[in-house]
Amino acid sequence: MGRIQRIWIDERETPPGLGALTRIRSFSEIRDGVLTPLQRLREQYPDSKILYSHSSPAFEKTFFERNPKITEYDGKDVDLIIRPEEFLPWKSLESVGKNIDQDLENHKDLRKWARKLKVKSGDFQVVGKSKHVHIHPSAKIYPGVVIDVTSGPVIIDKDAKVTSFSFLEGPLYIGQGTHVDNARITGNTSIGNVCRIGGEVGDSIILDFTNKHxxxxxxxxxxxxxxxxxxxxxxxxxxxxxxxxxxxxxxxxxxxxxxxxxxxxxxxxxxxxxxxxxxxxxxxxxxxxxxxxxxxxxxxxxxxxxxxxxxxxxxxxxxxxxxxxxxxxxxxxxxxxxxxxxxxxxx
CATH class of the missing domain: 2.160.10 (UDP N-Acetylglucosamine Acyltransferase; domain 1)
Incomplete structure (x- = not known):
């Protein structure tokens, strides 16, 4: 395949299984790693034009307001078509770990956080190699937290907070401003921004502003x-x-x-x-x-x-x-x- 210049996100039909999650958002806006599929497309093809279509004009209006750099599909030939069938919830869950690895590979800033990480005595504990722990400088990790990266990386984003007696297992992404309190979170999990998380969570996708505290x-x-x-x-x-x-x-x-x-x-x-x-x-x-x-x-x-x-x-x-x-x-x-x-x- 030659250079990808035009990408079409074709959401004119929503397959059964995605309806409950796509009432006011596109399947391409569901975070299934560090990034959403839409953000991943932009990272992978930064010079490509992205086009979009939906069966509802009202839905398209909302989508274009959130994504002003994307334009309506014009009916012309495209190099790549993205459809929702590949992003059904059970398929997305299977891809979380792979997506986190891919997003980490494509983001130099995330990898820099690992190099700045210094775990001192009395701080949280890392199981595995600390180079796989990526913590934003503004995030706060309390003593008594255990981070296990033997199965994959753990990424804790800007202004997140993880309090004592929490266990975090990779591959895991914790979004900006999210608080994790006394939680056990096992791998292949992506948690969005400004969430409140406690108890036991595993192999799940949680989108922004959700509470399971x-x-x-x-x-x-x-x-x-x-x-x-x-x-x-x-x-x-x-x-x-x-x-x-x-x-x-x-x-x-x-x-x-x-x-x-x-x-x-x-x-x-x-x-x-x-x-x-x-x-x-x-x-x-x-x-x-x-x-x-x-x-x-x-x-x-x-x-x-x-x-x-x-x-x-x-x-x-x-x-x-x-x-x-x-x-x-x-x-x-x-x-x-x-x-x-x-x-x-x-x-």
Missing amino acids: HEGFLGHSVIGSWVNLGALSTTSDLKNNYGVVKIREENTEITTGSIKFGSIIGDFSKIGIGVMLNTGTVIDFGCNVVSSKASGYLPPFIWADGQPYILDLFLRDSRKIMARRNRELSHSESELIRILYETKVRK
């Missing part, structure tokens, strides 16, 4: 942004008969091809204290789950008693939650949520 197990799962998992909420990621996990999304059943898969939780969903999520549970956008057990598929905007979350109340609550992190919904995002509500709740 208490005891409870999260494994082989993909969690959207602005999600809150209450204390002792737990995902099952292995069936009792070790069978291949299937998930449901709306009226479609999908086979993951893996015996290890937990849950998918869409943006702005809340999981109550002590909720048990069965293997392969899918919680769509804007749900509030408080029953003792959840399984199968929950459609968008389901409130605790099974009734729909009233849209104006959802938007009010979401703005209140986002304000605590100095963020706000854009007008186009609000309109996209209204369209989703009209389509999925009032259809």
